[in-house]
Structures are given as C-alpha cells and as structure tokens.
Amino acid sequence: MKARSLAAHPTQWLQIVATTACAAALTVLLVVGMQRADELQAASVALKQASELTEQPQTIRTELTLIQRELESTAYLGDSLRTVAALRAGSDQSFQVIQNSLRSAGLGDNPDAAAALTSARSRWKSLDQELRQLDELGSNGLYVDTPSGSELSATGRRVKAAVDHALATQTRNMSAMSQALSQLGALVQANLDNSGHSLQAVLVGGSCVAILLLALMLYYAWRWRLSAMAATAAERQVTNILATVREGLFLVGRDLRIGEICSDSVRHLLRLESPAGRNFRDVLQPLVDEKTLAAAMKFLGLLWKEKVHEDLIESVNPLSQIEASFSNTRGGTEVRYLAFSFRRVRAVGASDDTVLGVVSDITDRVLLARELEQLRADSGSQATLLLQLLQVDRDQLQLFISSADAALRKSNAMLTAPGIEQQDLKNKLNGVFRELHALKGEAAALALSSLAQRIHAIEDMLQSLRARTSLSGNDFVPVVVKLDELINHMMQIQTLQQRVSTVRGSRPAPAGAPSTEVDAESDSHRITTVLGSSALLESEQEEDVAAEPKSRARDPLVEALRLLSQETAAALARVVRLHTTGLELVPPYYAAPIKAVCIQMLRNAIVHGIEPAEERRRLGKPAEGTVRISFTEDSGDTDTYRLTIEDDGHGLSYEHIIDKALRLGLINPSQAAALDRASAYRLIFLPGFSTIEEISEHAGRGVGLDAVSTLVREYGGRISVSTATGRYTRFRISLPRSASIAASSAA
Amino acid sequence: MVRTETEVSVFVDSVLHYFTTTVQQVAECGTPYLALGRTPEISDYTGMIRISGQREGVVFFTAPKSMLCVMLMRMQETDMSHDNLCDLVGEIANTLSGNARRDFGPQFKISVPSIVCGREAEVAYPANTRPIVIPIEWRTYRARLVVCLN
Numbered sequence: 001m002k003a004r005s006l007a008a009h010p011t012q013w014l015q016i017v018a019t020t021a022c023a024a025a026l027t028v029l030l031v032v033g034m035q036r037a038d039e040l041q042a043a044s045v046a047l048k049q050a051s052e053l054t055e056q057p058q059t060i061r062t063e064l065t066l067i068q069r070e071l072e073s074t075a076y077l078g079d080s081l082r083t084v085a086a087l088r089a090g091s092d093q094s095f096q097v098i099q100n101s102l103r104s105a106g107l108g109d110n111p112d113a114a115a116a117l118t119s120a121r122s123r124w125k126s127l128d129q130e131l132r133q134l135d136e137l138g139s140n141g142l143y144v145d146t147p148s149g150s151e152l153s154a155t156g157r158r159v160k161a162a163v164d165h166a167l168a169t170q171t172r173n174m175s176a177m178s179q180a181l182s183q184l185g186a187l188v189q190a191n192l193d194n195s196g197h198s199l200q201a202v203l204v205g206g207s208c209v210a211i212l213l214l215a216l217m218l219y220y221a222w223r224w225r226l227s228a229m230a231a232t233a234a235e236r237q238v239t240n241i242l243a244t245v246r247e248g249l250f251l252v253g254r255d256l257r258i259g260e261i262c263s264d265s266v267r268h269l270l271r272l273e274s275p276a277g278r279n280f281r282d283v284l285q286p287l288v289d290e291k292t293l294a295a296a297m298k299f300l301g302l303l304w305k306e307k308v309h310e311d312l313i314e315s316v317n318p319l320s321q322i323e324a325s326f327s328n329t330r331g332g333t334e335v336r337y338l339a340f341s342f343r344r345v346r347a348v349g350a351s352d353d354t355v356l357g358v359v360s361d362i363t364d365r366v367l368l369a370r371e372l373e374q375l376r377a378d379s380g381s382q383a384t385l386l387l388q389l390l391q392v393d394r395d396q397l398q399l400f401i402s403s404a405d406a407a408l409r410k411s412n413a414m415l416t417a418p419g420i421e422q423q424d425l426k427n428k429l430n431g432v433f434r435e436l437h438a439l440k441g442e443a444a445a446l447a448l449s450s451l452a453q454r455i456h457a458i459e460d461m462l463q464s465l466r467a468r469t470s471l472s473g474n475d476f477v478p479v480v481v482k483l484d485e486l487i488n489h490m491m492q493i494q495t496l497q498q499r500v501s502t503v504r505g506s507r508p509a510p511a512g513a514p515s516t517e518v519d520a521e522s523d524s525h526r527i528t529t530v531l532g533s534s535a536l537l538e539s540e541q542e543e544d545v546a547a548e549p550k551s552r553a554r555d556p557l558v559e560a561l562r563l564l565s566q567e568t569a570a571a572l573a574r575v576v577r578l579h580t581t582g583l584e585l586v587p588p589y590y591a592a593p594i595k596a597v598c599i600q601m602l603r604n605a606i607v608h609g610i611e612p613a614e615e616r617r618r619l620g621k622p623a624e625g626t627v628r629i630s631f632t633e634d635s636g637d638t639d640t641y642r643l644t645i646e647d648d649g650h651g652l653s654y655e656h657i658i659d660k661a662l663r664l665g666l667i668n669p670s671q672a673a674a675l676d677r678a679s680a681y682r683l684i685f686l687p688g689f690s691t692i693e694e695i696s697e698h699a700g701r702g703v704g705l706d707a708v709s710t711l712v713r714e715y716g717g718r719i720s721v722s723t724a725t726g727r728y729t730r731f732r733i734s735l736p737r738s739a740s741i742a743a744s745s746a747a
Numbered sequence: 748m749v750r751t752e753t754e755v756s757v758f759v760d761s762v763l764h765y766f767t768t769t770v771q772q773v774a775e776c777g778t779p780y781l782a783l784g785r786t787p788e789i790s791d792y793t794g795m796i797r798i799s800g801q802r803e804g805v806v807f808f809t810a811p812k813s814m815l816c817v818m819l820m821r822m823q824e825t826d827m828s829h830d831n832l833c834d835l836v837g838e839i840a841n842t843l844s845g846n847a848r849r850d851f852g853p854q855f856k857i858s859v860p861s862i863v864c865g866r867e868a869e870v871a872y873p874a875n876t877r878p879i880v881i882p883i884e885w886r887t888y889r890a891r892l893v894v895c896l897n
Binding site: 425474 | 751752753755756759775777778779780781783877882884889
C-alpha cells in the first residue's frame with residue numbers, strides 16, 4: 001500500500017531530489033567560496049606585510065644615517081634609537097605574520113615561497129643582530145665634555161662604530177632582502193590571482209546554482225498555486241454540490257460519529273442544527289423504535305466486515321423506509337418518510353474507512369404510491385362491490401343505506417358537539433367507535449366486505465387513539481377525513497344500488513335466491529362450514545319452504561343474520577346452527593336497534609362462545625354449535641319485550657375476565673379479589689374490554705357489548721347475562737313495549 | 748387520504764401557532780367535523796384563501812367580533828375599528844397562505860387572502876365536497892377554521 005503511494009507521486013520525488021541536490025551544491029560552493037576568500041584574505045595580508053617589509057630597510061637606513069649625523073653633532077639619540085627598536089620589533093612581527101598568512105593562503109608548502117621568505121629573513125637577521133647591539137649600547141653616556149667642547153665618549157664611539165657597521169650590513173644585505181621579498185610578493189600575488197579566479201568561478205557557479213534553485217522554487221510555487229487553485233475550485237464545487245443536493249450526504253466512522261462535512265440537506269431532513277460530530281445512533285434514536293434502531297446498528301456493523309457484499313445486504317437495510325415524526329415550528333407534528341442507504345468508502349488506510357450515508361425524503365413518493373394503490377384497490381373493489389350488491393336483497397340494502405346514513409350522521413353529530421376536556425374527547429371517541437362498529441356489523445351481515453374492511457381500518461385508527469393517555473381535537477382530523485371517505489363510499493354504494501335496482505326491475509328474481517332457502521316455519525337455518533370451506537345452507541324442513549308466504553321468508557333481519565352467521569362461521573372455521581324465533585314480530589320502531597343488537601350479539605356468540613368443531617367433539621358436544629335468538633313478549637310483564645341471545649359454547653370464564661381486566665388496568669388486584677361473579681360479568685360491557693387477544697375483523701376491539709349496552713340504555717331497556725361454564729351463555733335484553741317510552745328514551 | 752390529513756393538520760397548526768406566538772395565549776382545537784347537508788356557519792369576520800392547481804378549494808378562518816377584539820387587546824392594540832378587525836383576520840389568512848406555500852410547494856396555487864365581513868356572506872365551495880370544520884377554542888370564544896379541498 002505504501003509502495004503504491006510512493007509510486008503514485010514520482011514527480012514529487014523528482015522535485016525533492018532536485019531541490020536537495022541544488023541546495024547541497026550551493027552549500028558546497030559556499031564552503032569552497034569561503035575557503036577561497038580566507039586564502040585570498042591571508043594572501044593579501046602576506047602581500048601587504050611583504051610590501052611593508054620591502055620598505056623597512058630603507059627606513060632603517062634613514063634612521064641609522066640620522067643617528068650618524070646626531071653623533072657627529074653630539075645630539076640626543078634617544079628618540080632615534082627607540083624608532084629603530086620599534087622598527088626591529090615591527091619587522092619581526094611582520095615576518096611572523098607573513099609566515100602565518102602564507103600557511104593560510106595555501107603557500108605553506110610552496111618551496112619557492114619558503115626559500116624567498118627564509119632568504120629575506122636571514123638577511124634581516126644579520127641586520128637585526130647589528131641593530132640589537134646598537135640597542136643594547138643605549139643612548140646614555142655617549143658624550144664627554146672637553147674644553148674644546150663635547151666629544152664622543154668611548155660608548156659614543158662604540159655606538160658610532162655599530163652604526164657604521166649596521167649601515168654597511170644594510171648596504172650589503174638589504175638589496176638581497178628586498179629581492180627575496182619582491183620574489184615572495186610576486187608568488188603571493190600569483191596566488192592571490194589564482195584565488196581570485198577560483199573565487200570568481202565559485203561565485204559564478206554558486207550564482208548559477210542559486211538561480212537554478214530559485215527557478216525550481218518559482219516552478220514549485222507556480223505548481224503549488226495551480227494545485228491550490230484546483231483544490232479551491234474542487235472545494236467550491238463540492239460545497240456547491242453539498243449545498244444544492246436534495247439528498248442528505250454524510251460520512252459515518254467506525255465510532256458512529258458523523259463526519260465534519262455533510263450536505264446542507266442533512267440538517268433539514270433530520271432537523272439537526274449541527275450534525276457534524278454527533279453520534280449517528282443518537283441522531284436515529286428519536287426517529288425509530290428500539291427494534292429498528294438495534295437492527296440499524298447491526299446493519300451498520302455488517303458494512304464494516306470485509307467479506308460482506310454490500311449489494312446483497314442492502315435488501316435487509318432496516319432504514320430503507322422509515323416513518324419519522326418531527327415537531328414543526330407551529331408546535332404541531334409533521335410526519336415524513338425517509339429513506340437511508342449506506343455504502344462503505346474504502347480509503348487508503350483501512351483505519352480511515354467510513355460509511356457514506358445518504359438520506360432522502362420520500363414522503364411524496366410514498367404518498368403517491370399509497371394513492372395509486374388506493375385507486376387500484378378502489379377500481380378493483382368497485383367491481384367486487386357490484387358483485388356483492390347483486391347478492392344483497394334490495395330492501396335489506398335500502399335499509400342498510402338508511403341505517404348507515406343515520407350512523408354516519410350520528411358519528412358526525414357527536415364530533416360536532418362542543419367539549420374539549422379529556423372526558424369529552426374520550427366519550428366522542430367511544431361514541432364514534434360504537435356507531436362504526438355497529439355499522440361494520442351490519443355491513444358484514446350483508447356480506448359487504450369492502451365496506452366492512454374500510455370501517456375496520458378506521459377502527460384501527462380509533463383503537464390507537466383510545467390507547468393514548470391524552471387526546472386533543474387535532475387527533476380527530478384523520479378520523480374526520482376517513483369519515484368523509486366512508487360517506488363517499490356509501491354514496492358509491494347507493495349509486496350502484498340504484499343501477500342494480502334498475503337491472504333487477506327488468507328481470508325476475510333469480511331462482512335459488514337466498515330468500516327461498518329460509519325455513520320460515522321454524523325460522524331456523526343450518527350453516528355448515530368445514531375448515532373454512534364455503535358454507536352450505538341447508539333447510540331443515542325443505543318441504544315447508546314452498547308452503548310459506550314469500551313475505552315472511554324474506555324477512556330482512558333474519559336474512560341478514562343468516563348471512564352474517566354464514567360469513568363469520570366460515571371465516572372462523574366454526575360449524576354453527578342459527579335458530580331465530582319471533583323476529584318478524586319486532587315492531588318498526590325497534591327494527592333498527594334490535595337489528596344492531598342481534599348482529600352484534602350473533603357475532604359475539606360465534607367468535608367468543610362457539611368452540612371449534614374438534615374441540616366440541618372432544619368435550620362431548622355436537623360438532624355443530626347452536627345460537628338461538630328469540631324475540632318475545634315478556635310473560636311476566638306485558639309492557640316489556642324480551643330479546644334473548646343464547647349460544648351453547650364454553651360460557652363466560654370468570655378467571656379469564658378478571659385476568660384481562662387486571663391487564664387492561666380496569667380494576668386493581670384488591671378490587672379483583674372482592675369482585676363477585678355477577679360484578680365480573682358486568683366488566684364485559686365496558687368500552688375497550690375484550691377477552692380476545694388478537695384483533696380481527698370480527699372481534700377483539702371491545703366495542704360490541706359496549707355498543708349493545710349503550711343502545712339498550714338509550715331505549716330504556718336492561719340487559720342481563722347468565723352463563724354456565726362449558727355449557728352456555730345467555731343474554732336477556734328487556735325493552736319497554738310502549739312506543740312512546742322507547743321513542744323518548746332513544747331521543 | 749393521508750394528504751388531506753396532512754393538509755388539514757398544517758392549517759390547524761398554523762392557526763394554533765398564531766395564537767401561541769402572536770396573541771401569546773394558547774388556543775385549543777376542538778373535534779373537527781363535517782359540514783353535512785349544510786354550509787358551515789360564517790361568523791362576523793372571515794379571512795379566506797382560495798387554492799387551485801393540484802388541489803382546489805377554500806380555506807378560511809372565521810371568528811366573532813368579540814373574540815377578535817379581545818385578541819387585539821392581547822396584542823396591545825387599542826384600535827378596535829372595523830378596518831383593524833379586518834386586518835387581523837387578513838393576517839391570519841396570510842399566515843395560512845404562507846404556511847401552505849412553504850409546506851405544499853408550487854403544486855398549490857394560493858390566492859391573495861381575502862376578507863369577508865358579516866354572517867350572511869356566502870362562500871363558494873368546490874362541487875362534490877364536504878367542508879371540514881375545525882372549532883378553535885380560545886378563552887370563552889369559539890372561532891372556526893374551515894378546510895374544503897377536493
């Protein structure tokens with residue numbers, strides 16, 4: 001990996017080598033130049049000293065001549081002698097300097113220079129010896145006074161002789177000394193010239209290398225500037241892309257930290273002020289449930305594994321579509337659908353690897369897909385609906401449409417009523433729930449499954465609202481929208497019903513229509529269903545059917561109950577026999593509530609009461625369960641009607657009811673311990689109470705008995721329940737016979 | 748129709764937010780209902796926007812004069828004139844318009860807010876629709892937000 005990175009930048013290495021070579025060459029040239037300069041300086045010093053020394057003998061001669069004249073005129077010699085002594089000392093020092101300088105100038109080993117210096121020094125030594133004697137004699141006692149004047153003393157005469165001797169020595173040697181020094185000077189001058197040329201060459205070479213280095217520097221600076229401009233342009237482009245792209249782009253490291261650079265959309269899509277540096281898990285936590293969060297973390301962990309194929313695991317990405325709720329600036333909640341996708345970014349070093357996350361808002365796409373699905377379902381369901389309507393009795397359908405209209409109006413009226421306290425909202429919710437549940441029962445009784453399914457979907461919504469601890473009016477917006485859709489669907493049914501009526505009006509009723517299958521004598525019907533196979537309707541006394549008047553045989557309520565028991569039994573794989581008695585005697589003002597109650601209680605009996613055929617056989621019961629519905633005048637009270645619904649199923653379970661009530665929080669353990677059986681059975685009428693664990697289209701929401709109880713109360717009636725475990729459950733409903741009482745109660 | 752739910756919620760949130768921020772007192776939303784068989788009741792002052800394009804319809808906020816006067820008082824206004832009351836419902840309609848523009852994008856063409864005075868005023872609703880009425884409860888007063896989109 002490292003070798004690849006080195007090979008990836010050969011020009012960079014060339015630049016480094018060239019720069020280093022130039023710098024090294026320049027350094028060497030500088031060192032050589034400095035050396036040459038030192039030699040030059042030393043040679044200059046030697047030349048200067050040699051030149052001065054060349055003048056020295058003449059100066060000494062002048063001084064000696066002066067001393068000679070002073071002796072002749074018996075003058076004071078002190079100053080001249082000190083001058084001579086100083087010249088001696090200067091000359092010695094000069095010879096030493098010349099010797100050192102010659103060594104520094106590289107002429108230390110030059111034999112000609114050494115010979116010239118030795119020659120000059122030996123000549124000087126001989127003169128210097130003479131001068132030292134003169135210096136030793138000093139300047140005192142040179143004269144003696146005589147009558148004829150001052151005369152030289154013995155010391156004076158010795159001084160005079162020394163001076164004369166020195167002058168002779170000077171005359172003898174100084175020419176040779178001057179010649180030797182001149183020769184030395186010429187050698188030094190030659191060396192000086194050489195050093196000068198050498199230094200010049202070094203300077204030229206150094207200048208060239210410096211120029212080359214400067215050129216390299218300028219080239220690199222130009223290249224750097226180009227790179228910097230390219231980098232700036234690239235950075236600007238990246239910034240523009242990140243600011244413009246609708247998707248949220250971000251990088252996630254192994255520690256789940258979000259990288260510093262991410263697109264602006266991330267802030268908007270995830271509603272984050274500064275996503276950089278945040279832990280992705282923390283960002284995700286408020287958006288998804290715990291299960292999805294754990295799955296997402298596991299999925300991200302998979303991306304880091306070397307052997308995992310990213311394309312293959314993309315299909316298990318738990319964040320491919322999530323529903324996220326955000327608080328909006330208006331204080332409400334906004335639901336958006338987001339899609340996350342991830343791709344590993346493989347950097348040069350494995351430790352630098354990151355995961356590129358892309359988040360996009362797919363709300364429009366999801367909603368559009370749903371609408372398309374709804375449209376498709378609607379167009380499909382319209383054909384299904386038409387088929388369903390063709391099988392429903394016209395009068396029953398007309399009654400149902402009126403009943404549905406009333407139920408929907410009543411639901412809407414409940415919502416229209418003022419009141420926004422929690423209890424008001426709960427009452428409205430339960431009221432709408434009851435109305436729609438009863439309507440669903442009626443739709444199911446007419447086998448209008450598409451309508452029943454729609455209402456079931458609304459019930460799902462109401463169920464989730466019921467589970468909330470706190471409600472607001474805003475929570476009812478989706479309910480109202482669904483109610484509006486339901487009204488539209490009912491209008492569609494009405495339109496289709498009118499068309500069906502037109503068709504039916506021109507044709508006789510088809511042979512074998514459901515109405516002919518009813519045994520009116522006994523008002524009993526046998527519905528046999530085996531493991532969900534299609535139900536068969538068998539008339540127990542087929543020979544009596546033809547003898548019965550059509551009007552009775554086509555009693556809409558009996559027919560509706562027959563259909564309902566048939567559908568419900570088929571859906572739940574039960575075998576059920578339905579007996580009805582006296583329903584044709586129901587007075588008109590009780591037709592609607594009795595119908596609603598019968599439908600609900602019949603469904604309850606089949607769902608909650610009748611056991612599956614296998615279980616019944618095991619318990620020693622007939623495989624076929626029986627539900628009896630009878631409507632009579634109360635034998636003891638002539639002002640009361642009695643409606644009885646009884647099944648021979650497993651009866652109510654006291655323990656089961658108590659257990660469920662405790663789990664739903666309807667009672668606490670101490671209340672449960674004190675609850676007798678009669679009181680426990682009253683719990684089944686509470687809103688939301690159901691002993692079924694799973695909600696189905698037929699039961700499980702805990703609305704049915706609440707609706708029945710409310711309806712009976714509205715009409716001033718009473719309801720009682722009796723049961724025997726394993727044998728039966730019987731509901732007795734008493735209703736006032738007087739129409740005026742019933743009407744006023746219902747109003 | 749998830750879209751309709753979202754749209755209605757956006758308008759409801761807008762009005763409630765207006766009360767919270769501008770009037771500086773929280774209003775509550777009553778249970779919404781459908782205006783079945785009759786048109787929604789119009790109050791003294793009504794601020795209205797019309798929507799066309801992808802969806803067609805009308806959205807308006809209608810409130811009694813007494814309520815609007817108290818709202819103005821809460822907003823430190825002393826001028827309770829007819830014009831000022833009109834301005835207030837116009838401002839609420841403008842808020843509805845602004846939020847709809849922001850949240851629904853260019854598919855929604857939203858008209859300039861208009862103001863209707865008087866309870867006898869008639870509002871034209873799109874055909875084959877049922878207006879959704881959302882009561883807005885504030886102090887002891889009740890205004891209505893009506894959303895009618897086809």
